[in-house]
Amino acid sequence: MMGWVQIRTSARLRALYGAVQDEGVPNQLLDLLEKLDSAEQAQKAKTASRDGE
Amino acid sequence: MSAEPTSFKREMLATLPSLRAFAVSLTGKHDKADDLVQDTVMKAWAKQSSFEMGTNIKARLFTILRNEFYSQMRKRGREVQDSDGAFTERLSVHPSQYGSMDMQDFKKALAQLPDDQREAVILIGASGFSYEEAAEICDCAIGTMKSRVSRARTRLQDILKISGEADYGPDAVSAQVTTHNHSF
Numbered sequence: 001m002m003g004w005v006q007i008r009t010s011a012r013l014r015a016l017y018g019a020v021q022d023e024g025v026p027n028q029l030l031d032l033l034e035k036l037d038s039a040e041q042a043q044k045a046k047t048a049s050r051d052g053e
Numbered sequence: 054m055s056a057e058p059t060s061f062k063r064e065m066l067a068t069l070p071s072l073r074a075f076a077v078s079l080t081g082k083h084d085k086a087d088d089l090v091q092d093t094v095m096k097a098w099a100k101q102s103s104f105e106m107g108t109n110i111k112a113r114l115f116t117i118l119r120n121e122f123y124s125q126m127r128k129r130g131r132e133v134q135d136s137d138g139a140f141t142e143r144l145s146v147h148p149s150q151y152g153s154m155d156m157q158d159f160k161k162a163l164a165q166l167p168d169d170q171r172e173a174v175i176l177i178g179a180s181g182f183s184y185e186e187a188a189e190i191c192d193c194a195i196g197t198m199k200s201r202v203s204r205a206r207t208r209l210q211d212i213l214k215i216s217g218e219a220d221y222g223p224d225a226v227s228a229q230v231t232t233h234n235h236s237f
Contacts, residue, residue, distance in 0.1 A: 005210045010178055012159045016140045017179035020074035026087055029069060029094065036098045037062050 061101050064110045065094065071180055072114050077140060078175050079122050081164075089125075093118040109186065116190045119172070162212040166205050173201035174209070 069090065076086035076093075096117050097104075104110060140160055163171060169191070176187040177198075188198040 003210075005213055006206065009159075009206065009209050009213060012156065013163075013174065013178045016156070016160070016163075017071075017074045017078070017175065020077045020140070021070040023070075023073075025066070025069045025073065029073075029087065029090060030066075032091060032094060033062060033065060036095070 061098075061104065061110070065097065065114070068111045068114050069094075071111070072118060075115060075175065075180055076118060076122070078179075079119070079172065081140070089118060089122055092121050096121065112182065112186045112190055115176070115180070115182075119190060158213065159209075162209050165212060166208060170201045170205035170208070173198055174205035177202050 072093065073086060073090050076089045077083060080086045080089060093114060097114055100117075104113060140163065166174070172191065173187060176182045176190060177184065180187075182190065184195050184198050184202075188195045191198065193201075
């Protein structure tokens with residue numbers, strides 16, 4: 001049986017963490033992921049076309 | 054090659070908000086946390102061929118981020134550790150179900166924990182990892198992880214009791230507690 005203090009501690013930890021999560025992901029991070037992905041796709045396409053020759 | 058080309062990216066995207074919250078809890082600063090997440094994303098991307106099918110990508114990302122944080126700390130010494138750690142900085146989204154004084158006390162209590170206990174209680178109590186996963190992320194035994202969480206919890210409760218917390222009673226406990234009381 002958890003005491004009230006323990007339950008409140010747990011809920012507040014999640015609230016604090018959740019507040020950062022709810023801020024969303026900054027654009028610079030999303031841009032980075034897009035760049036990494038498109039660089040990889042381009043690399044794959046290049047390799048594929050070279051293999052096809 | 055029949056592997057879904059963007060599934061790794063999709064899993065990363067899904068993990069980023071939680072990974073970022075963990076980074077803020079480690080660094081105490083949003084700008085440093087974002088740098089740390091960025092380094093982690095680049096490292097993980099370079100290593101993605103080693104992420105086998107069925108790998109727990111979330112746990113792997115947390116592991117990489119945590120290792121990166123401590124290795125940067127070692128390299129730069131105190132410079133990185135220029136805050137009290139934890140969520141000391143003002144949050145752009147305020148946890149609304151609590152009064153700001155209430156949360157200030159809690160942040161201070163969290164900041165007073167030793168680093169290993171704070172990260173343990175956050176991974177288990179907020180990030181949603183199992184003890185086994187958290188132990189793997191922190192490279193320690195499951196028993197060690199359990200005792201860190203238990204000590205952190207006791208300590209947080211003691212600090213809050215001293216500040217008069219025990220008199221409050223069950224008033225503001227939110228509905229999510231009853232649905233999430235398995236953790237922590």
